[in-house]
Amino acid sequence: MLDVGRHPNIELLAYSEVEKVEGQAADFRVTVRRKARYVEEDKCTGCGACAEKCPTDVPDAFNEGLGTRKAIYNYFAQGIPSTHTIDADYCRQLNGKKCGICEKTCQADAINFDQEDRIIQLDVGAIIVAAGYDVFDPSLIPEYRYKEISNVVTAIEFERFLSASGPTGGHLDRPSDRAVQAEIVELEKRANKSQRALDKFEKKYEEGSGEFYENYKAGQYKDDEDYKKWADKYAGHLAIVETLNTLKRKAETFAVAKRLAFIQCVGSRDFRFYPFCSGYCCMHSIKEAIIAHEHDPETKSTIFGMDIRAVGKGFEEYKVRGGNKSGVSYMRGRVAEITGGPDNKPIVTYENTHERKVESREFDMVILATACAPTKGIFELAKILGIELNKYNFVKTSPQSPVDTSVPGIFVCGCAGSPMDVPESVAQASSAAGRAAEMVFQSQSEKEKAVA
Numbered sequence: 476m477l478d479v480g481r482h483p484n485i486e487l488l489a490y491s492e493v494e495k496v497e498g499q500a501a502d503f504r505v506t507v508r509r510k511a512r513y514v515e516e517d518k519c520t521g522c523g524a525c526a527e528k529c530p531t532d533v534p535d536a537f538n539e540g541l542g543t544r545k546a547i548y549n550y551f552a553q554g555i556p557s558t559h560t561i562d563a564d565y566c567r568q569l570n571g572k573k574c575g576i577c578e579k580t581c582q583a584d585a586i587n588f589d590q591e592d593r594i595i596q597l598d599v600g601a602i603i604v605a606a607g608y609d610v611f612d613p614s615l616i617p618e619y620r621y622k623e624i625s626n627v628v629t630a631i632e633f634e635r636f637l638s639a640s641g642p643t644g645g646h647l648d649r650p651s652d653r654a655v656q657a658e659i660v661e662l663e664k665r666a667n668k669s670q671r672a673l674d675k676f677e678k679k680y681e682e683g684s685g686e687f688y689e690n691y692k693a694g695q696y697k698d699d700e701d702y703k704k705w706a707d708k709y710a711g712h713l714a715i716v717e718t719l720n721t722l723k724r725k726a727e728t729f730a731v732a733k734r735l736a737f738i739q740c741v742g743s744r745d746f747r748f749y750p751f752c753s754g755y756c757c758m759h760s761i762k763e764a765i766i767a768h769e770h771d772p773e774t775k776s777t778i779f780g781m782d783i784r785a786v787g788k789g790f791e792e793y794k795v796r797g798g799n800k801s802g803v804s805y806m807r808g809r810v811a812e813i814t815g816g817p818d819n820k821p822i823v824t825y826e827n828t829h830e831r832k833v834e835s836r837e838f839d840m841v842i843l844a845t846a847c848a849p850t851k852g853i854f855e856l857a858k859i860l861g862i863e864l865n866k867y868n869f870v871k872t873s874p875q876s877p878v879d880t881s882v883p884g885i886f887v888c889g890c891a892g893s894p895m896d897v898p899e900s901v902a903q904a905s906s907a908a909g910r911a912a913e914m915v916f917q918s919q920s921e922k923e924k925a926v927a
């Protein structure tokens with residue numbers, strides 16, 4: 476990616492959208508909207524001082540909404556260009572409120588609230604669609620209860636948990652435990668606020684709230700509105716503190732997830748959704764199980780799948796290494812159901828096809844290897860480009876010309892065309908670039924011949 480950023484023949488138009496495409500092969504005119512970042516790309520040094528001071532928290536899409544970022548943000552650490560962007564939906568200043576803290580903080584003078592979208596036009600010979608994929612929505616499979624059981628997560632969410640820059644700093648904290656921790660933080664804020672209100676009463680009447688409350692209940696105070704408020708406030712405070720202490724005691728028992736279940740083919744190889752294999756999920760589950768074991772050697776993972784498709788050089792060896800050295804076991808069979816167990820521990824019910832028995836096992840966390848689904852924006856993009864999609868809404872190609880779309884001069888690579896892993900996507904990108912160059916040079920030489 477860094478190479479792309481500094482390649483003299485590549486102009487990178489990040490945070491931009493194609494709006495219109497006219498013309499034909501070797502002679503396309505493309506209209507692109509360069510969206511306003513409200514930060515000058517050429518001035519921003521990416522130091523992050525603005526984000527540190529920004530008071531507005533926003534769900535972090537890069538972390539699958541599992542953590543928060545600021546209204547001024549860098550989408551992810553290694554992004555090119557390394558510039559910040561203001562999220563116009565959430566920024567206080569851009570929504571008519573008073574703020575502008577980032578502008579005052581930025582030493583590079585990069586903040587520009589007056590920036591507007593810019594429309595630019597490009598004349599190009601060929602177009603390559605590399606719009607990728609989306610993760611299949613597992614809530615479409617009700618028996619896996621993705622939305623109901625918090626410790627059932629998707630593989631992409633799990634990867635964010637494993638990441639040192641993710642919402643848990645790389646610790647496998649269970650989502651149910653994180654929810655309790657978040658409740659504790661919220662209750663602590665409320666307890667502090669109500670304590671401040673009680674302090675005022677205590678100062679005014681020179682009496683501790685506890686002592687006052689006992690006397691109030693014993694009927695020692697006359698029917699005064701202020702005393703009633705104090706008593707209500709104290710009763711509310713006691714209730715908050717009691718819940719807080721209960722949750723804190725519960726949190727002392729929390730431990731990182733150590734028994735992991737990976738469920739393969741969630742939406743893939745399933746006639747209700749995508750009947751074909753997504754190609755990469757067997758390997759990413761093995762990778763994730765191995766990394767989880769590197770984080771904590773007590774971690775044991777079970778990968779449930781109809782078969783493990785370790786297709787590629789060294790992949791089978793990687794799978795075997797997972798089993799021998801990283802506490803990974805492979806269970807052949809399709810998982811029928813996931814149900815909620817005690818202490819938010821999901822229970823996986825499956826057929827053990829070796830033993831020919833239906834079994835159920837409890838885990839700390841279940842990870843769903845979701846299918847590669849077409850990217851949601853592909854319909855709009857296909858309309859703009861005039862290209863056809865296949866019946867699963869991936870870009871239509873033919874087996875003879877796997878990177879050619881239905882429109883000459885427009886090519887496709889990677890998961891926009893069909894599911895594939897990174898090495899295959901990169902190889903296909905080279906192939907698409909080769910086809911595009913071939914087409915452009917052919918057209919140029921035909922033009923030159925015609926002139927001669």
Ligand SMILES: Cc1cc2nc3c(=O)[nH]c(=O)nc-3n(C[C@H](O)[C@H](O)[C@H](O)COP(=O)(O)OP(=O)(O)OC[C@H]3O[C@@H](n4cnc5c(N)ncnc54)[C@H](O)[C@@H]3O)c2cc1C
Nearest residue numbers: 605606607608630631755759852889890895896897898900
């Ligand atoms: C949990 C998980 C783990 C994985 N782990 C591995 C692994 O370890 N190794 C491996 O080889 N593969 C792995 N994969 C598969 C890998 O993610 C894909 O093979 C790879 O991302 C495909 O690359 P791509 O460029 O085709 O698509 P993407 O990576 O999806 O990139 C497409 C890009 O296009 C952008 N885009 C979309 N629409 C538009 C538009 N209209 N205009 C402008 N930009 C647009 C998107 O924002 C995105 O940045 C994993 C997949 C998952 C789900």
Ligand code: SF4
Nearest residue numbers: 529566567574575577
């Ligand atoms: S103006 Fe305020 S809310 Fe908006 S990005 Fe800057 S610091 Fe954040």
Ligand code: SF4
Nearest residue numbers: 740743752753756757
């Ligand atoms: S790669 Fe594995 S998990 Fe993914 S669809 Fe194919 S068989 Fe299923």
